[in-house]
Amino acid sequence: MIQDIADYVLKRLERVNVTEAEVYVVKTVRSSLKLSEIIESLRTSENIGVGVRVIIGKKVGIYGTNDVTKEGLDKVIDDVVSIAKSNPEDPYWVSLAKGLGKSSVNEIFDKKLVDADPSLLTDKVSLMIDSIKSVSPNARPARGSLRIDVSEVVVGNSHGELVSRKETAVSTWIQVKAEEEGKSVTYTELDTSRVIDDIDFEGLGKVAASKAMEFLKATKVETMKTDVIFDAKEFAHLLSVMLSGPISAEWVQKSRSPLAGKVGMEIFSKEVTIFDDGTYPRMVGSREFDDEGIPTRKTVIVDGGVLRGFIYDTYTANKEGKKSTGNAHRTISTAPTPQPNNLVMKSGTTSLDEVIKDTKRGIYVLATIGMWLSNPVSGNINATVTHGYLIENGELSKPIKGFIISGDFYELMKSKLVAITKETSRFFNVIAPYVKFSDVQISA
C-alpha cells in the first residue's frame, strides 16, 4: 500500500522539471494505553505520512503531508516545487543518497504485535499494576502508559532505487506513588524494545513500587566531593544527553560540537569504547536502513579513549567527501539530520558488587531529573538526583534525595573514571555499563 504511494509520487515527479526527487513514506499503526490508578483509556491510530524532497539546481524544497488521497498527493507535487523555487540556493548541495539497500538486523519485528488484540495491552499493564499492589498497600500507580507501534517505511529517489522495511516498537513507563505518615514519594521506571517479551512488566512495577516505598525514608546529604557510582540506566541517559549532539557531523560542521577537530585525539580514559550501532538486536534504534535508504551499520566513535569519527547522513557526508554512516533521521516535513541509531558503550570486566565493595565512602546515583539542563556544547553536567544511596564501607547504607550533581563531562570521562562494570542496562536507544567516578561535586 505505501509502496504504491511511493511509486505514484516518484512517477508524478518524473513529469515535473526537477534535478532530483525523493519520497519518504511511513505508516504507523499505534496502540496507546494511558493509566492512572486504573486503566484510563486505550486507542489506536493508523497514520500514513509522506515526505517529499525535490531539488531544483541547488534549491531544496520539502513538504510533508498526511493527506494521502490522490488529490492530496497531486497537490504535494505542485507545492513542493513552488517551495523549492522560493528557497535560496544551498551552495553545499551535492546530491541525494545513492547506494540504497538493507543491512541484516535481528529481532526488530515482533509478529505478535501486528493487529494485536487490545487485551494484549491491558493484560500487560494489569500485570504491572498488580505487581505494584503486591509490594505494599501504600504504593499505587500514579501515571503511566504503554505504546505499541507497528511501522513500515519506504524510501525511494530519482536515482532509481527504492527500499522498504518493517519494524515494531514497545514503550512503557510507570510512575508509582508511595504514601505513608503524610509523606509521599514517586518513582518512575521505563523500558523500550522492539520485542514485547523483552520487557518485564511485572518487574518494572515491582521495582518502581519498592523503590518508591524505600525512598519514603530518604534523607538529605551535605555538600561534598566524593566517589560517585552511576546506575547503568542513568549513565546511559547521561551519555545520550552529552553525546547525541556532539557526535553528529551536523554539529561538528556547524562548530557546535566540543569534539570538532579532535579526531585521533584521546578524549576519554583508555577504558572507554563507544560505538553507534543501527543493527543491535531488539534495540529501538535498530533498523535495516536509515531514513534516506542507506543500510545501517556499526560505526566506531571512541576506541580505547581515542575519538575515531562522527555519524553522518548523506548531506553532511557529501560536504566532507565521505560516505553516510546510515544515521539519517527525519520527519516527513523536515530535512534529514544525522542522529545516533543506538549508542553503545562497551562493558568492563568487574561486577557492580565489587565496585560497590571497593567504595569506602561515596554516592550511588539511581535516578535524576533535569538532566536536560546539562549542556552538551560546554560539557557541563547538571542534574538533580531525586533518588540515590549513600555508600559507606562498601555497602549501600541509606537512601538519599534532593542533591545536585555537577561537573565537566570530559574531565570525568578522561581523568576521573575509575571503574566500568560488566553489567549493562538500556535507556531508550543507549546501552551503558555502571560506572564509577572519583572526586565528583555534590551540592545539597
Next chain:
Amino acid sequence: MDVDRVIKKGLKLGASYVDVRYQEYRHELVVAENKVLKEFSKQSSKGVGIRVIVNGGLGFSSTNDLSPESIERCLRRAIVIAKVMSNYRRVSLAKVKTIKDRVMSRFKLKPEDVDDELKVKVVLEANKESFIAPEIKSASTYLGLRYDRRVFMSSEGTEVEVTTLMSGIHHLSVAKVGEVLERVPYHKSAVTGWEFIEKEDWVGFTQWLSKLAIEAVKSKTPPPGTYKAVIDSNIIGLLLHEAFGHASEGDEVIAGASVLKGKVGTKVASELVTIVDDGLVEGGYFVPYDDEGVPKKRTVIVKNGVLKHYLTSRAVAHELGMEPTGNGRAQDFENLPLVRQTNYFMLPGDYSLEELIEDIDFGIYIKGVGATGGEVDPGVGTFTFGAGPSYIIRNGRLAEMVRGVAISGEILSILKEIDAVGKDLMIRTSVFGGCGKEGQVVKVGAGGPPVKVRKITIGGR
C-alpha cells in the same frame, strides 16, 4: 465516505453510541531570520476518528487512509477496544440536544489561493525592515496560515461542520547594549483568511517591536518587592488561562489536581470579577461547537467573585452532575476530546486606563507585549510569569520603562486583590502554538480588561 453506513454498522456491532469525526487541515509556516528566508513548510492532513461506547466501555480509533476497508478496520478496532475497556472503566455521556448545522469563520481569501512568492515577500520585508538601528542584533519573523475543516456526526443524529481559517505574524526583535540583551516577541493573529495579512502594516509592526526592544535594553529592572499594579489585558488573559482556567477544567477537578475543587458557590475572587469561557467572541478563536457536537455558548465560571461552574465535556459533565458546556475539544481527528478552554476572559468594568492609574502613588503598569511565558501549578494555583517591558507608575502617571519584570504569586489571592476593573476588553488568539494538555495542543483565546490590584510580587529575572 458514507458516514451514515459507518455509524449504522457500529450500532449493529454492539455499540450504544458512535461518533465519527472527519477533519482536513492545512498549515503553512514561513520563517525569516536575520534578513534571510529560513523555512517554508506546509503540512496537510485528512482523516477520521471513530469513538464508540460498548457496555459502557469507550473505544477510539483513527486513520488517515480513507479507503472503505481502512475505515471499516478503524471502526472494528474501536469496537474491540470499547469491549475490552468495559472491563476496566465505564463512562456515560451527559444528555444533549441533537443539532444539524454548518458554519464557517468569516474569510475572503484562502491561503492556498495566494502565491507562495508573495508570502515569502511579506515575511522577508517585515524582517529586513525591523533592523532599524545597530542595537538590533537579530530578528525573526514568522507567518502562519491555517485552514481547518471538521465534520462531526453521531448516532444520536447530530451533524455539525465547522470550517476555520486563521492568519497571523509573529516577530521577535533582539536588542543588545553592552552585556544586556533584551528579547521582545509578539504576534498578531486573526480568525480570517489572507486578507488580514494584506491589510495590516507589518513593517510598522516589526519596527515598533524593535523600538520597544531598544528602549527596554536601555532601561533598568525594577527593585524586587510588592507593588500596587495595573495589569494589562495580555497579562490578565495569560494569568486567567494558565492559573485559573486550567483549574476550572472539570477533569482536573475530578482528578483532584485543581485548587478550585469543592469551591462552587464560594467566593474565589473580588466581587468585581466575572470570568467567562465563550466560543464566539471578537479577537478570540472560533469555537461554535466543540468536538462532541455540543454548542459552545458563554459559560459563566465566576460571577461577581463567586465560582459558578466548571468547564465540562459530556463524560465529565455526567460525572460531576453538571451541564455539558461544550468544552470537549480534540487537537485533531487522531485524538480523543479532553476538557479544554475556548476563549477564557474577564468581563470589563467601568474604568478607563487613566482612571486605573491615577490613584496609584507608586506602582507598576505590567504589560504583556514581549512577555516570555511562565510556569503554573494549577494544583495549588501558584504562578511565575515573565512580563514584557513595563512602566513604573508615579503620582498617578506612567513614568520610566522597566525591563525584566517577573511576576509571581497565587492566582486566588491576586483575584481577591483586584479593586478596579477597566472598560476596554481585549481578547487575543494565536495562529502559532496554542494550549497544551496531555500532549494535545488546541487553539485558545484569552484576555480581559486591564485591572488594578492592591499588591503583586515583582521579582527580577
